[in-house]
Amino acid sequence: MSRKILLKHIDVPGIRGLKAYRENGGYQALEKALKSMKPDEVTEEVKKSGLRGRGGAGFPAGMKWSFIAKPEGVPRYLVCNADESEPGTFKDRYLMSHLPHALIEGMIVSSFALGANTSYIYIRGEMLYVYHILEEAIAEAYEAGLLGKNILGSGFSLDLYVHPGGGAYICGEETALIESLEGKRGNPRIKPPFPAVKGVWGCPTVVNNVETIASVPHIVNMGGDEYAKIGIGKSTGTKLISACGHINKPGVYEIELGLPAEEFLYSDNYCGGIRNGKKLKAVVAGGSSVPILPGELFLKTANGEPRLMSYESLADGGFASGTMLGSGGFIVMDEDTSIVKNLWNFTRFYHHESCGQCSPCREGTGWMEKLLHKFLDGHATIEDIDLLWDIQSKIEGKTICPLGDAAAWPVASAIRHFRSEFEEYVKNPHSIKDVKHYFRINNLVEQ
Amino acid sequence: MAKVTIDGITIEVPDGTTILQAARMIGGDVVPPAMCYYSKLETSGGYCRTCIVKVTKGSEKDPRPMPKPVASCRTTVMDGMVVENTVSPDLLEARKGVVEFLLINHPLDCPICDQAGECHLQDLSYEHGLAKSRYEFKRREFEQIDIGEKIKLHMNRCILCYRCVKVADQLCDGRVHGVINRGDVAEISTYISNAVENDFSGNMIDVCPVGALTDRTFRFKSRVWFTKPMDAHRDCKKCSGKVALWMSGNEVLRVTGRKDRYGELESFICNDCRYEKKNTTDWNIEGPRNIERHSVISQNHYMSLRQLKIDVSKQKELAEKAHRDKQNTQ
Numbered sequence: 001m002s003r004k005i006l007l008k009h010i011d012v013p014g015i016r017g018l019k020a021y022r023e024n025g026g027y028q029a030l031e032k033a034l035k036s037m038k039p040d041e042v043t044e045e046v047k048k049s050g051l052r053g054r055g056g057a058g059f060p061a062g063m064k065w066s067f068i069a070k071p072e073g074v075p076r077y078l079v080c081n082a083d084e085s086e087p088g089t090f091k092d093r094y095l096m097s098h099l100p101h102a103l104i105e106g107m108i109v110s111s112f113a114l115g116a117n118t119s120y121i122y123i124r125g126e127m128l129y130v131y132h133i134l135e136e137a138i139a140e141a142y143e144a145g146l147l148g149k150n151i152l153g154s155g156f157s158l159d160l161y162v163h164p165g166g167g168a169y170i171c172g173e174e175t176a177l178i179e180s181l182e183g184k185r186g187n188p189r190i191k192p193p194f195p196a197v198k199g200v201w202g203c204p205t206v207v208n209n210v211e212t213i214a215s216v217p218h219i220v221n222m223g224g225d226e227y228a229k230i231g232i233g234k235s236t237g238t239k240l241i242s243a244c245g246h247i248n249k250p251g252v253y254e255i256e257l258g259l260p261a262e263e264f265l266y267s268d269n270y271c272g273g274i275r276n277g278k279k280l281k282a283v284v285a286g287g288s289s290v291p292i293l294p295g296e297l298f299l300k301t302a303n304g305e306p307r308l309m310s311y312e313s314l315a316d317g318g319f320a321s322g323t324m325l326g327s328g329g330f331i332v333m334d335e336d337t338s339i340v341k342n343l344w345n346f347t348r349f350y351h352h353e354s355c356g357q358c359s360p361c362r363e364g365t366g367w368m369e370k371l372l373h374k375f376l377d378g379h380a381t382i383e384d385i386d387l388l389w390d391i392q393s394k395i396e397g398k399t400i401c402p403l404g405d406a407a408a409w410p411v412a413s414a415i416r417h418f419r420s421e422f423e424e425y426v427k428n429p430h431s432i433k434d435v436k437h438y439f440r441i442n443n444l445v446e447q
Numbered sequence: 448m449a450k451v452t453i454d455g456i457t458i459e460v461p462d463g464t465t466i467l468q469a470a471r472m473i474g475g476d477v478v479p480p481a482m483c484y485y486s487k488l489e490t491s492g493g494y495c496r497t498c499i500v501k502v503t504k505g506s507e508k509d510p511r512p513m514p515k516p517v518a519s520c521r522t523t524v525m526d527g528m529v530v531e532n533t534v535s536p537d538l539l540e541a542r543k544g545v546v547e548f549l550l551i552n553h554p555l556d557c558p559i560c561d562q563a564g565e566c567h568l569q570d571l572s573y574e575h576g577l578a579k580s581r582y583e584f585k586r587r588e589f590e591q592i593d594i595g596e597k598i599k600l601h602m603n604r605c606i607l608c609y610r611c612v613k614v615a616d617q618l619c620d621g622r623v624h625g626v627i628n629r630g631d632v633a634e635i636s637t638y639i640s641n642a643v644e645n646d647f648s649g650n651m652i653d654v655c656p657v658g659a660l661t662d663r664t665f666r667f668k669s670r671v672w673f674t675k676p677m678d679a680h681r682d683c684k685k686c687s688g689k690v691a692l693w694m695s696g697n698e699v700l701r702v703t704g705r706k707d708r709y710g711e712l713e714s715f716i717c718n719d720c721r722y723e724k725k726n727t728t729d730w731n732i733e734g735p736r737n738i739e740r741h742s743v744i745s746q747n748h749y750m751s752l753r754q755l756k757i758d759v760s761k762q763k764e765l766a767e768k769a770h771r772d773k774q775n776t777q
Contacts, residue, residue, distance in 0.1 A: 168629070185626065190521050192495040356626070356633030357608060361700050363548035366631040370584045381776060387581060394544030397515040398496050 007254045018140040021101040029098030029217035034154040035112035042113035048224030050236035055209030056327040067196040069204040076117040077205040082123040083172040086287035088329030091240035092210040094252040097130045100137035106213035125167035134162045173401045174207040188401035232258030235310035245332035246271035260390040261307040278334035287327020288346045291413030339418040344372035350407035361404040378429025449526040466519035484520035485607035492520035496545045501538045502527035546575040551582040554603045562658030564671040578766040595643030597663045602634045605659035612649035619645035649721040664699035679730035685717035699725045708739045
């Protein structure tokens with residue numbers, strides 16, 4: 001269960017450069033695809049592999065590729081979504097800054113499969129240093145004839161551009177990303193039409209996460225069937241998990257899907273247990289927008305089966321007792337953490353990042369934040385818990401893009417699993433209120 | 448052609464029709480309210496979420512229901528689609544939520560607002576709003592600005608429907624105003640003050656569903672329900688010249704385009720007609736204009752509260768109960 005695919009050569013000195021990357025088996029998949037395969041065969045392999053989108057939703061990548069419209073004479077585009085800004089998720093940044101060529105190779109192979117001659121990497125504005133790393137790597141690839149016209153003599157041409165965004169979370173939503181890429185205000189588009197029909201510049205487009213694209217060369221190398229053997233059930237392959245919070249060893253880990261959650265959390269190969277010997281209180285398993293789970297529900301499902309790190313097992317029990325694998329932002333909280341305070345922090349983020357296009361999200365996120373702040377100030381009443389529940393239920397599913405859902409789910413799950421803590425804030429505000437914290441959040445609000 | 452059933456009424460409409468348009472073809476109670484959709488402006492709609500409906504059957508081919516409520520103004524009908532609007536209590540509850548969201552930061556300054564009486568948000572809150580706001584925090588505030596020589600912008604009242612932006616995009620050359628900032632501090636503004644001066648810019652006032660954009664030549668002159676609407680026309684080189692005059696005695700207080708029952712203009716008019724021609728001698732008056740809207744502006748409005756399905760006593764009861772509860776908890 002400790003097989004590494006994406007991060008296999010991460011520790012090789014100089015792996016960021018083209019030379020070391022090629023010496024360690026880099027660009028073999030590109031040669032194999034361009035010289036011995038047809039574009040549709042690559043898509044077929046990806047379909048067979050069962051690779052699921054690593055950006056959060058877990059939609060099968062091969063299926064997404066096969067949806068792309070192919071009208072005559074219209075260019076197609078591949079866009080890599082590197083706008084990783086979910087709180088708790090930092091796997092793409094790690095992958096891109098250490099193995100830029102893995103992404104570039106994936107982009108070339110995927111563009112070949114989709115028939116795209118221009119592709120974009122939309123990178124988050126704050127990660128400017130990664131942008132420079134990618135630019136350098138792309139320059140190297142152009143020099144080596146891996147990008148540009150007639151790649152490796154196959155007749156396939158590709159131009160690859162890196163586009164830094166302005167640092168908005170909403171631009172990680174695929175249609176907002178496309179708007180931003182076109183130079184407009186990063187507001188999500190109303191779907192349909194989906195990007196597979198009308199995307200960048202009104203042409204068919206596929207938007208994939210960095211990790212998804214970086215997995216494609218490995219699938220081409222080992223074959224789709226072989227890749228599908230890794231993992232468990234419909235969760236195939238390996239996944240990068242960025243673990244953070246109150247654990248002994250925070251960092252990015254590559255796990256084979258299906259690894260028991262308990263092993264991931266407590267084994268010394270991975271997170272290494274809770275910091276300072278404290279008890280586990282809660283886990284946010286896939287980035288801030290997925291429902292939070294109490295420790296015992298995270299380790300064991302409602303049926304008493306051990307929880308596995310896979311799309312299906314984490315979603316077991318629906319939102320009542322399950323969560324989602326999401327983007328792999330693994331946040332662990334120990335017994336001293338205040339769920340309400342943490343939730344306020346998450347909600348503050350969504351309030352700040354709402355684009356303001358549709359009313360439930362624009363108004364609702366701000367309202368939830370103010371209500372949660374009221375809890376922290378010790379002025380809340382019991383009715384405010386129900387009000388908070390009502391507000392989140394009126395945001396969820398009513399918005400244009402999933403940001404509304406992302407803002408509502410943490411609130412819903414926190415109330416569902418930790419209602420008593422909210423009640424405690426109402427009943428004994430003074431016992432919980434921590435003065436230092438109180439001044440700190442007030443300063444933040446004023447800013 | 449596609450057959451669609453809305454609230455049990457089946458209608459056959461051309462392919463590509465949206466659910467909202469199909470509902471408007473049926474008319475009556477099944478029409479969902481729309482604050483941001485404007486049939487004459489392309490790509491409008493989808494933002495306010497008041498027109499959400501429940502699709503219980505996707506189509507004849509794929510009968511699965513849609514998992515979430517959809518915006519009826521931007522969802523096209525499929526053959527065999529079954530839509531629930533007013534018959535679904537869940538949906539009405541969801542719509543109530545949307546209306547509440549629209550109102551929490553709205554100043555509710557109707558007594559001093561020029562739009563009062565013909566305001567779509569007012570109608571919407573009569574029909575779907577709560578008697579009492581559950582929002583107890585400070586409402587957001589913006590400065591009032593003049594975005595053009597004759598247009599005043601009260602950003603506090605704006606619900607960000609983007610209609611005026613679409614007017615500027617599609618009717619005027621070189622859009623000079625738009626949305627700046629994001630989230631709940633997003634605002635309509637111009638980069639250079641007073642910059643909106645296009646010949647058709649006055650239509651922004653007419654498309655605004657609330658009192659955010661008001662006509663500076665009419666501000667505070669009269670309540671709209673005291674004025675008499677008259678159909679009139681003139682020969683205009685720029686536009687159709689077909690307008691509605693809002694008169695008090697023989698005085699023309701304001702000129703607007705002719706609006707239909709959904710508050711949409713029959714034709715856009717130019718700024719000359721709107722601002723400059725304020726004498727009865729400028730116009731050929733056709734006669735009184737009949738306004739069919741569930742609004743104060745329609746005559747005899749208050750006699751038909753039953754039509755609006757508002758149970759006044761119930762609203763009062765709820766308000767009193769909320770008041771009592773609050774006193775008890777204190």
